[in-house]
Amino acid sequence: xxxxxxxxxxxxxxxxxxxxxxxxxxxxxxxxxxxxxxxxxxxxxxxxxxxxxxxxxxxxxxxxxxxxxxxxxxxxxxxxxxxxxxxxxxxxxxxxxxxxxxxxxxxxxxxxxxxxxxxxxxxxxxxxxxxxxxxxxxxxxxxxxxxxxxxxxxxxxxxxxxxxxxxxxxxxxxxxxxxxxxxxxxxxxxxxxxxxxxxxxxxxxxxxxxxxxxxxxxxxxxxxxxxxxxxxxxxxxxxxxxxxxxxxxxxxxxxxxxxxxxxxxxxxxxxxxxxxxxxxxx
DNA sequence: AGCCAGGGTCTGC
DNA sequence: GCAGACCATGGC
Numbered sequence: 220x221x222x223x224x225x226x227x228x229x230x231x232x233x234x235x236x237x238x239x240x241x242x243x244x245x246x247x248x249x250x251x252x253x254x255x256x257x258x259x260x261x262x263x264x265x266x267x268x269x270x271x272x273x274x275x276x277x278x279x280x281x282x283x284x285x286x287x288x289x290x291x292x293x294x295x296x297x298x299x300x301x302x303x304x305x306x307x308x309x310x311x312x313x314x315x316x317x318x319x320x321x322x323x324x325x326x327x328x329x330x331x332x333x334x335x336x337x338x339x340x341x342x343x344x345x346x347x348x349x350x351x352x353x354x355x356x357x358x359x360x361x362x363x364x365x366x367x368x369x370x371x372x373x374x375x376x377x378x379x380x381x382x383x384x385x386x387x388x389x390x391x392x393x394x395x396x397x398x399x400x401x402x403x404x405x406x407x408x409x410x411x412x413x414x415x416x417x418x419x420x421x422x423x424x425x426x427x428x429x430x431x432x433x434x435x436x437x438x439x440x441x442x443x444x445x446x447x448x449x450x451x452x453x454x455x456x457x458x459x460x461x462x463x464x465x466x467x468x469x470x471x472x473x474x475x476x477x478x479x480x481x482x483x484x485x486x487x488x489x490x491x492x493x494x495x496x497x498x499x500x501x
Numbered sequence: 502a503g504c505c506a507g508g509g510t511c512t513g514c
Numbered sequence: 515g516c517a518g519a520c521c522a523t524g525g526c
Contacts, residue, residue, distance in 0.1 A: 245507055341508040344525060348507080351523095390522025395509085432509045453507035484507080 220296060222283070229278040229286050235300035237322020238271050244323050244485040246442050248336055248349045249356075249370075261356070263329055265289055266367045295324050295445070300478075307472055307479050312463045316482040319490055323481050326442065330410045331403055332370045333443030334428070337435045338395045354387045376400035395430025402428050418446050441477040450476040458498045459483050 221232045238258045242250035250260035257270040257279075267290070268279040278286060291297065304321065308314040335355070340348050352370075359371035359379075377400040381393035389396065402408040408428060413421045418440060425436040433452070440449035450473075452460070460468065463483075472479050487493040 337507075338509095340506090342506060342521080343508085343523080344506040346526095347524060388523060391509095391520095392522080430509065434508060438507070451507070454505090455507070488507095 222286070224283060227280045229281045229283060231276050231278070231286075231296075232274045233276050233294075233296060234274060235304070235322060236271070236276060236294070236296075236324055238269060238276075240320055240322040240485060241294075241324050241326065243489075244320065244481055245345060245488075246438075246481065247326055247328060248345070248352045261363070261367050261369060262293055262326075263289055264361075264363065264369045266364055293327050295327055298324075300324060303475050303478055304482075307475060307482070310469050310472060313469075313472060313479055313482065315493075316479070316486040319493075320482040320485040323478075323485060325445065325447070325478055325481065327445050328442050329370065330413070330439065330443035331373050333439045334399050334403070334425070334431070334435075335370075335373075335376075335396060337438040337442075338399055338428075338430045339389055339392055340438070341392065341430065341432075341435060343392075351387050351389045355384075355389075358386060373400045373403035377404035392430060395428070398429040399431070414444060418448065421446070422449075437477075441480075447475050447477045448473060450480055453484075455484055455488055456480060458494060459487050462494050462498050 223230050238250075239252070242252075242258060242260070247260075247262075249262065250258055253259055253268070255270075257268055259268045260266075265285070267281065270277045270279070278290060281290070304317040308317050336348070336352055339351050339355075343351075356368040356370055359375055360368035361371075363369050376396060379397060379400075381397050384393040384396060387393070399408075403410065408424055413424060416424070421440060421444070422433075422436050425431050425439055426433070431439070437449045437451035440446040441451060450468075468476065468479075
């Protein structure tokens with residue numbers, strides 16, 4: 220990866236990275252596209268604006284130190300996605316999905332933010348998830364610039380009651396958010412312990428949180444702990460598994476099942492010819 | 502207007 | 515163990 224600095228901005232050459240696809244594939248909820256085709260978001264308590272042109276990515280107002288300490292890891296730039304796609308592409312469906320969604324990278328998000336965001340995601344649609352998360356940050360996060368707020372800490376949320384979250388309009392999820400915050404804050408669910416646990420045990424511990432079932436836990440393991448074998452199955456993935464994989468998802472792809480799942484998820488949701496219409500609404 | 506959403510819980514067989 | 519009602523809210 221080539222890195223150069225010009226003025227306040229940092230430029231890199233990065234393969235396998237399309238911000239639009241990466242931010243729009245349902246893994247994160249706090250990145251938005253600006254009018255000028257750049258992207259803006261808040262992650263890990265930092266605000267960032269970035270742009271891209273072919274293989275070049277611009278990090279605006281970013282120092283080499285911030286890139287090395289924060290963003291290199293967050294965007295998973297040290298993983299070779301070409302190699303993963305080459306492996307997955309032995310399967311014909313995955314070959315198509317990889318080509319279509321070639322610029323997706325799995326972001327290494329804050330685990331607590333992932334837990335909270337994917338609790339909010341249940342039985343919900345992506346635009347509304349985004350607006351609820353944004354209200355949560357504006358109301359309970361720290362203001363880090365004129366317009367940006369950090370994601371509130373679990374300690375902050377743990378002190379509240381479900382009624383205190385009414386302005387979020389998250390409905391029945393309020394009590395789940397509080398329970399999650401309290402279990403994180405008290406250490407009953409220990410984020411650092413989960414990192415080094417066998418995935419089955421981590422999965423079970425996460426599901427001890429109210430409102431966290433198999434799907435949400437898988438998303439947390441994949442997006443919050445970078446467990447690439449975690450395989451979230453939502454309504455779209457159910458459709459994909461029914462249509463493409465009647466005989467089961469291929470074993471060889473399972474170590475990277477979560478990444479494969481992201482390619483497929485983005486492929487069938489945004490490519491109109493990926494699956495027949497009758498599979499889209501059922 | 503009505504169906505649906507990156508589901509989970511609770512109840513009843 | 516598994517099907518089915520129910521959950522708050524609003525995007526489309």
